Amino acid sequence: MTRVLVVEDDAQLARALVINLQARKYTVDAAPDGATALRLVAAEQPDLILLDLGLPDMDGIEVIKALRGWSRAPVLVLSARSGSEDKIRALDVGADDYMTKPFSMDELLARLRAATRRTIESPPPTQTAMVVGTDEFTVDLLAKRVRRGDRDIRLTPTEWHLLEILVTHPGVLVSQRRLLTEVWGPSYRGKTNYLRVYMAQLRRKLEADPAHPRHLVTEPGMGYRFEA
Known part of the structure; x- marks a missing residue:
């Protein structure tokens, strides 16, 4: 219980x-x-x-x-x-x-x-899956490769870093400040427009309907969440 x-x-x-x-x-x-x-x-x-x-x-x-x-x-x-x-x-x-x-x-x-x-x-951190899959795309964390269907999706280093943080914390709300700090550095903590731009790019590449994302979800004013 x-x-x-x-x-x-x-x-x-x-x-x-x-x-x-x-x-x-x-x-x-x-x-x-x-x-x-x-x-x-x-x-x-x-x-x-x-x-x-x-x-x-x-x-x-x-x-x-x-x-x-x-x-x-x-x-x-x-x-x-x-x-x-x-x-x-x-x-x-x-x-x-x-x-x-x-x-x-x-x-x-x-x-x-x-x-x-x-x-x-969720498995313990030492047993985190190296391949994270959804019905739209798969992320190979070890090979740093993203596939959608039968083709590889090219991501920029910044797009990859954002995606990696989110998929290694499935279902967890990751704050805007944390993402900005980890990807761009402490001096960018207030630059939320950076996140909007790059998350939009990721959705266009990975989501079936980027305007209504199922896997890269926004929590308005708070951050983002990856849902498998």
């Missing part, structure tokens, strides 16, 4: 989350602050963490930083902070997804299922 840790200082919301999750057969623990959350993660080893950023004893960003030193459990942020800076900071320090309050319970449950599914399906 999947174990979820709810980290939320709003007692009414925390109770609603616990009741809804338990009704769907999740095992649920709850923590009203960051220190309790860290203790429960160490003791109970949850499969997924729902985390508010505005905690009474420490900022949720600091909780994520502390967790990422020793835990790989997916972290889904639930926060009233709607600014893109807050979303990017959370993703950059290790959050896996971000939802703004108020949110739909149905959407939350769908994202929780997706995060759990990715955790189950």
